[in-house]
Amino acid sequence: MSELLDGIYSVVYRSGEHRTIQLRTPEAGKPLAGKRILSYRQRDDWKGFGFLVNDTPNGKPAVAFWRKFRAENAPKRLERIEFAVRTILENPAKAGLAYALRENRCCRCGMQLTVPASVAFGMGPECARKRGWTKEDKLKAFEWAKSQVPDVTVQTDLSYGPLEESA
Numbered sequence: 001m002s003e004l005l006d007g008i009y010s011v012v013y014r015s016g017e018h019r020t021i022q023l024r025t026p027e028a029g030k031p032l033a034g035k036r037i038l039s040y041r042q043r044d045d046w047k048g049f050g051f052l053v054n055d056t057p058n059g060k061p062a063v064a065f066w067r068k069f070r071a072e073n074a075p076k077r078l079e080r081i082e083f084a085v086r087t088i089l090e091n092p093a094k095a096g097l098a099y100a101l102r103e104n105r106c107c108r109c110g111m112q113l114t115v116p117a118s119v120a121f122g123m124g125p126e127c128a129r130k131r132g133w134t135k136e137d138k139l140k141a142f143e144w145a146k147s148q149v150p151d152v153t154v155q156t157d158l159s160y161g162p163l164e165e166s167a
Protein backbone atom coordinates (compact mmCIF):
# COMPACT_ATOMS: atom_id res chain seq x y z
CA MET A 1 0.00 0.00 0.00
CA SER A 2 1.50 3.31 -1.00
CA GLU A 3 0.94 6.57 0.81
CA LEU A 4 -2.08 8.55 -0.31
CA LEU A 5 -1.07 12.02 -1.48
CA ASP A 6 -3.38 14.98 -1.86
CA GLY A 7 -5.29 14.52 -5.07
CA ILE A 8 -8.46 13.31 -6.74
CA TYR A 9 -9.23 9.65 -7.16
CA SER A 10 -11.95 7.67 -8.92
CA VAL A 11 -13.20 4.21 -8.19
CA VAL A 12 -14.69 2.65 -11.29
CA TYR A 13 -17.10 -0.17 -10.63
CA ARG A 14 -17.68 -3.08 -12.93
CA SER A 15 -21.03 -1.59 -13.90
CA GLY A 16 -19.17 1.39 -15.39
CA GLU A 17 -20.35 3.70 -12.64
CA HIS A 18 -17.69 5.66 -10.86
CA ARG A 19 -17.26 7.57 -7.62
CA THR A 20 -14.78 10.35 -7.09
CA ILE A 21 -13.05 11.27 -3.85
CA GLN A 22 -10.66 14.09 -3.04
CA LEU A 23 -7.96 14.21 -0.38
CA ARG A 24 -6.75 17.65 0.54
CA THR A 25 -4.52 19.02 3.32
CA PRO A 26 -5.02 22.73 4.05
CA GLU A 27 -1.78 24.71 4.46
CA ALA A 28 -0.64 26.30 7.70
CA GLY A 29 -2.76 29.29 8.63
CA LYS A 30 -5.87 27.93 6.87
CA PRO A 31 -8.78 26.40 8.77
CA LEU A 32 -8.09 22.74 9.61
CA ALA A 33 -4.43 23.18 8.62
CA GLY A 34 -2.54 19.91 8.43
CA LYS A 35 -5.68 17.77 8.61
CA ARG A 36 -6.21 15.39 5.75
CA ILE A 37 -9.73 16.15 4.56
CA LEU A 38 -11.73 13.64 2.54
CA SER A 39 -14.60 14.74 0.30
CA TYR A 40 -16.70 13.07 -2.32
CA ARG A 41 -17.94 14.76 -5.39
CA GLN A 42 -21.52 15.79 -5.36
CA ARG A 43 -22.48 17.10 -8.76
CA ASP A 44 -20.05 20.02 -9.30
CA ASP A 45 -19.16 20.42 -5.67
CA TRP A 46 -17.17 18.60 -2.99
CA LYS A 47 -18.82 17.36 0.15
CA GLY A 48 -16.46 16.78 3.06
CA PHE A 49 -17.20 13.75 5.22
CA GLY A 50 -14.15 13.17 7.40
CA PHE A 51 -10.41 12.91 7.83
CA LEU A 52 -7.92 10.33 6.69
CA VAL A 53 -6.11 9.21 9.83
CA ASN A 54 -3.11 6.95 10.39
CA ASP A 55 -3.30 6.38 14.12
CA THR A 56 -5.50 3.31 13.84
CA PRO A 57 -5.00 0.09 15.86
CA ASN A 58 -3.61 -1.76 12.84
CA GLY A 59 -1.53 1.20 11.69
CA LYS A 60 -3.34 1.40 8.36
CA PRO A 61 -4.89 4.66 7.20
CA ALA A 62 -8.63 4.85 7.72
CA VAL A 63 -11.58 7.20 7.46
CA ALA A 64 -12.56 9.09 10.60
CA PHE A 65 -16.00 10.39 9.78
CA TRP A 66 -16.99 13.75 11.14
CA ARG A 67 -19.34 13.24 14.06
CA LYS A 68 -22.14 15.18 12.38
CA PHE A 69 -21.73 13.27 9.12
CA ARG A 70 -21.75 9.94 10.96
CA ALA A 71 -24.85 10.89 12.90
CA GLU A 72 -26.74 12.01 9.81
CA ASN A 73 -26.00 9.04 7.58
CA ALA A 74 -27.02 5.41 7.52
CA PRO A 75 -24.34 2.82 8.40
CA LYS A 76 -24.81 1.31 4.95
CA ARG A 77 -23.81 4.57 3.33
CA LEU A 78 -20.81 5.04 5.62
CA GLU A 79 -19.70 1.52 4.71
CA ARG A 80 -19.99 2.35 1.04
CA ILE A 81 -17.79 5.41 1.46
CA GLU A 82 -15.23 3.47 3.51
CA PHE A 83 -15.15 0.82 0.82
CA ALA A 84 -14.41 3.43 -1.84
CA VAL A 85 -11.60 4.94 0.25
CA ARG A 86 -10.10 1.50 1.00
CA THR A 87 -10.18 0.69 -2.69
CA ILE A 88 -8.31 3.90 -3.48
CA LEU A 89 -5.75 3.18 -0.76
CA GLU A 90 -5.02 -0.20 -2.32
CA ASN A 91 -3.76 1.46 -5.47
CA PRO A 92 -3.72 5.27 -5.40
CA ALA A 93 -1.84 5.57 -8.70
CA LYS A 94 -4.49 3.54 -10.47
CA ALA A 95 -7.36 5.47 -8.89
CA GLY A 96 -5.69 8.78 -9.80
CA LEU A 97 -5.23 7.63 -13.36
CA ALA A 98 -8.85 6.47 -13.50
CA TYR A 99 -9.94 9.97 -12.54
CA ALA A 100 -7.62 11.68 -15.03
CA LEU A 101 -8.64 9.45 -17.91
CA ARG A 102 -12.36 9.81 -17.31
CA GLU A 103 -12.30 13.55 -16.83
CA ASN A 104 -9.24 14.74 -18.76
CA ARG A 105 -8.16 16.39 -15.55
CA CYS A 106 -5.04 16.43 -13.42
CA CYS A 107 -5.33 13.97 -10.53
CA ARG A 108 -3.36 16.28 -8.25
CA CYS A 109 -5.22 19.58 -8.71
CA GLY A 110 -8.25 18.82 -10.89
CA MET A 111 -7.29 21.27 -13.62
CA GLN A 112 -8.36 20.47 -17.18
CA LEU A 113 -5.55 18.81 -19.15
CA THR A 114 -5.17 19.73 -22.78
CA VAL A 115 -1.93 17.96 -23.65
CA PRO A 116 -2.57 14.29 -24.45
CA ALA A 117 0.76 13.24 -22.93
CA SER A 118 -0.32 14.71 -19.59
CA VAL A 119 -3.69 13.01 -19.75
CA ALA A 120 -1.90 9.76 -20.52
CA PHE A 121 -0.23 9.70 -17.15
CA GLY A 122 -2.82 11.67 -15.29
CA MET A 123 -1.04 14.85 -14.22
CA GLY A 124 -0.22 18.30 -15.53
CA PRO A 125 3.43 19.37 -15.88
CA GLU A 126 3.26 21.82 -12.95
CA CYS A 127 1.89 19.18 -10.59
CA ALA A 128 4.37 16.58 -11.80
CA ARG A 129 7.10 19.08 -10.94
CA LYS A 130 5.59 19.73 -7.50
CA ARG A 131 5.61 16.01 -6.83
CA GLY A 132 9.26 15.98 -7.77
CA TRP A 133 8.90 13.89 -10.93
CA THR A 134 11.88 13.75 -13.25
CA LYS A 135 11.65 13.17 -16.98
CA GLU A 136 12.39 9.49 -16.31
CA ASP A 137 9.60 9.34 -13.73
CA LYS A 138 7.21 10.74 -16.30
CA LEU A 139 8.28 8.21 -18.89
CA LYS A 140 7.89 5.42 -16.37
CA ALA A 141 4.45 6.73 -15.39
CA PHE A 142 3.49 6.92 -19.05
CA GLU A 143 4.56 3.33 -19.71
CA TRP A 144 2.80 2.17 -16.59
CA ALA A 145 -0.36 4.09 -17.49
CA LYS A 146 -0.42 2.49 -20.93
CA SER A 147 -0.41 -0.93 -19.30
CA GLN A 148 -3.35 0.10 -17.08
CA VAL A 149 -5.60 1.67 -19.68
CA PRO A 150 -7.49 -1.45 -20.68
CA ASP A 151 -8.45 -1.93 -17.06
CA VAL A 152 -8.73 0.88 -14.60
CA THR A 153 -11.81 -0.86 -13.27
CA VAL A 154 -12.10 -2.14 -9.75
CA GLN A 155 -13.15 -5.74 -10.03
CA THR A 156 -15.90 -6.30 -7.55
CA ASP A 157 -19.14 -8.18 -7.60
CA LEU A 158 -20.47 -6.12 -4.77
CA SER A 159 -23.13 -3.72 -5.79
CA TYR A 160 -22.35 -0.31 -4.42
CA GLY A 161 -24.70 2.59 -4.80
CA PRO A 162 -23.89 6.26 -4.93
CA LEU A 163 -21.78 7.96 -2.27
CA GLU A 164 -23.72 11.14 -2.56
CA GLU A 165 -27.10 11.70 -0.99
CA SER A 166 -29.97 10.86 -3.26
CA ALA A 167 -31.47 14.14 -4.30
Ligand SMILES: [Zn+2]
Nearest residue numbers: 106109124127
Ligand atom coordinates in the same frame (compact mmCIF):
# COMPACT_ATOMS: atom_id res chain seq x y z
ZN1 LIG B 1 -2.40 19.65 -11.57
